[in-house]
């Protein structure tokens with residue numbers, strides 16, 4: 001499914017109206033009708049009382065249409081205008097006039113108005129501000145939003161919660177806290193990122209007559225992952241099916257280079273997740289001095305001790321040794337639990353240049369890359385030679401902040417733009433983890449993952465994701481397919497775990513592997 005920003009939505013509206021010839025009033029009618037249907041569902045029955053909060057733009061126009069349909073369904077409605085309706089223009093003015101002729105009750109609300117008697121209503125429809133909203137809600141809009149939030153009534157937001165930044169998921173003060181949001185035609189970036197996603201409640205995307213071709217024509221390249229998208233856009237049709245005429249050699253051999261004495265579990269989780277995600281073989285390369293403690297823990301996995309001079313970490317293991325081991329492997333995941341060591345950035349660069357194996361770099365490997373980025377004299381990571389085989393980086397926001405030399409707050413402010421820019425500039429596939437993981441390809445496509453839950457914010461889940469992603473790469477998926485499908489399957493497994501437990505917070509990383 002397409003996810004658009006406000007500029008793209010404006011262009012799509014314009015194209016649909018001007019080039020395709022579908023009149024704006026037809027789109028508005030469809031939008032209002034769709035919202036009325038969803039708001040009626042939220043109200044759960046007939047003869048409910050709706051307060052429709054109306055702004056002066058097309059969002060408000062849609063709201064007036066919704067009021068008309070809600071009335072026709074047998075409900076009581078009242079329009080509450082946040083701006084003097086005499087100032088309305090274009091389609092919103094037409095809807096205002098229709099509402100008057102139909103004697104739909106209304107009141108003009110202003111900053112000086114007394115509080116609305118909310119006990120006279122069952123549901124609020126928020127049609128104050130949509131994708132044309134700029135900055136924090138002003139004047140009567142702000143006061144009405146505060147009142148609505150304080151009313152305790154369920155709120156159905158039209159297109160976006162008023163007060164949300166449609167482009168990045170940031171929320172202004174105040175912002176409507178909706179029970180549900182009916183996004184028109186396509187989802188909006190602001191609904192797909194935090195904290196906006198929390199303010200939006202349940203997001204329902206409703207068609208209003210704008211053809212998908214209009215988004216395609218405008219070059220929209222941000223998507224929410226869902227099953228049809230996996231098959232149509234990402235080319236992953238029947239990704240679970242296998243031919244029966246196959247053997248373990250058919251599904252790729254993953255090399256996991258991970259773990260150190262203090263963090264052996266990271267390697268264990270990563271290797272096990274790789275195997276559960278379907279690759280044929282997994283070899284786990286680990287510092288040899290603690291290999292004996294692992295023997296027997298994962299019978300299906302091959303272990304390879306790397307000469308560590310008895311230190312138990314990666315500081316004396318040569319990149320050359322790992323490069324040799326990576327020959328004929330279908331994917332190499334490096335980083336989980338390896339820790340940092342002297343000159344590790346140069347160490348990683350040797351691996352980067354020396355192996356032709358597709359790479360998944362996670363955790364400490366990303367911090368090694370950040371070391372290169374801060375080394376401005378060398379041109380940083382951007383100056384590393386481009387690899388002909390794929391690279392997938394899987395940072396959490398803290399690692400991403402170090403990679404970009406920015407604060408976590410800066411990264412979280414616009415995760416979609418950050419991920420896209422980094423992937424394009426560095427020629428890598430990037431998985432920016434966190435709620436609504438953002439996956440970006442070097443070509444500039446961005447996929448947002450809807451699966452997963454807050455219970456997954458626990459140690460080891462990142463190691464599991466790295467293992468799954470490498471496993472999919474090894475099975476012949478492209479980098480963007482492996483990264484997007486990996487995040488989707490990881491989150492879906494986490495959701496199955498959360499559903500099966502009394503408390504989401506009790507979820508641990510190994511549970512996810514068992515649910516794959």
Ligand SMILES: NC(=O)C1=CN([C@@H]2O[C@H](COP(=O)(O)OP(=O)(O)OC[C@H]3O[C@@H](n4cnc5c(N)ncnc54)[C@H](O)[C@@H]3O)[C@@H](O)[C@H]2O)[C@@H](O)CC1
Nearest residue numbers: 024031057058059129130131132133134135136137138159
């Ligand atoms: N073009 C069309 O026919 C369609 C329009 N649609 C609707 O139109 C909406 C976008 O409409 P508009 O572009 O008219 O914009 P909006 O309705 O979002 O609001 C813009 C108006 O609000 C005022 N405003 C902006 N920011 C404000 C703030 N912070 N505080 C107070 N007032 C503020 C501006 O003066 C402007 O007049 C979509 O969200 C959607 O609901 C959809 O129904 C699709 C079809």
Ligand SMILES: [K+]
Nearest residue numbers: 126129158160
């Ligand atoms: K709204």
